[in-house]
Amino acid sequence: MQSLGKRINGGLYVERIVMVIALLCAAAWQPVVGQSFTVKDLGTLPHGVFSVARGVNDRGQVVGDSATNFFSQPHAFLFDNGAMADLGTLPGADFSEALGINKHGQIVGFSGATAQFEFAVLIDDGVMAKLPPPPGAANNNNQGLAINDRGQVVGVSGALRAFLFEHGVAVDLGTLPGGTSSRAAAINDSGQIVGQSTTTSGQTHAFLDENGVMTDLGTLPGGTFSSATGINKHGHIVGKANTASGAMHAFLYQNGVMTDLGTLPGDTSSQAAAINDRGQIVGTSLANLTPHAFLFDNGVMIGLPTLPGGNFSEANAINNRGQVVGDSSSAASPFSHATLWTPAH
Secondary structure (H helix, E strand, O other): OOOOOOOEOOOEOHHHHHHHHHHOOOOOOOOOOHHHEEEEEOOOOOOEOOEEEEEEOOOOOEEEEEEOOEOOOEEEEEEEOOEEEEOOOOOOOOEEEEEEEOOOOOEEEEEEEOOOEEEEEEEEOOEEEEOOOOOOOOOOOOEEEEEOOOOOEEEEOOOOOEEEEEOOEEEEEEOOOOOOOEEEEEEOOOOOEEEEEEOOOOOEEEEEEEOOEEEEOOOOOOOOOEEEEEEOOOOOEEEEEEOOOOOEEEEEEEOOEEEEEEOOOOOOEEEEEEEOOOOOEEEEEEEOOEEEEEEEEOOEEEEOOOOOOOOOEEEEEEOOOOOEEEEEOOOOOOOOEEEEEEEOO
16 A cells, blocks of 8 residues: 555645545544553644654654645655644745654655656755756656665665665666666665565565665565565564465565564554664554554554544654654544654653
């Protein structure tokens, strides 16, 4: 499943609106261990209806995007010290999204204009700068997707190829053997990169890129698809893959083995979004159209509570303090708001 905040036609959150309408008739879902977490609604930018948190660092700074005027084009935001700040857009652009933040407060994402262009951006000290594409790639339709504490950025270029940006230069990471497209989704502080790439057979498989060598991580038994979305300092990798039955399930890859993490009870599919250095994994489990944020810890998947009265949620990132960010609906608003889950201890 794509993110609830997926933009349609250059920034319109049509998918989110359609999903909300369908979910208004659904009964509220009760999390397994709601009492173990405090849940905070981070709100929206002024006059916005919805927002989604996509990244959090160990200082508790949160980034994401929010509508700025009802269902207007989203703007990237930084939530820090109890306040949400609008990070704006590139000159001439009308939308932006922030997808990751490192311990130094450097933020990565993209900004563009509807149906015209989209540039990978790095925001440092409040200044948004466009990142150059890899040599030979178009100068538009690039997205910065993740950043590590060394300031290395990964993402996908307009040529639909994974790239690494460091020392002022973007490099095309290529594909798995025989593939034609790839996407880099995460990078740890050792420079290990994970994502997805097509293969000779045309299937899409998760990959690990280490020291310039891209390795196929394979699939779950009987499956044909996999995509890696997160990696921690130990090289443990998470993502999503289909099973022999065709159902999409979250996975953990470590010691050369891809393990199916299953779903929350009663759900039919799941996907992992991120893993911290303690091995805690977050993501989203689904029953039909209804998404439920989860935490996978010590071999057990548990549901994270929604905002009060909410009936759907999504977890997108986790820091090493165990703080989780994503979005949730609530009784106050059927449209999801950026959400912060903090362990009660």
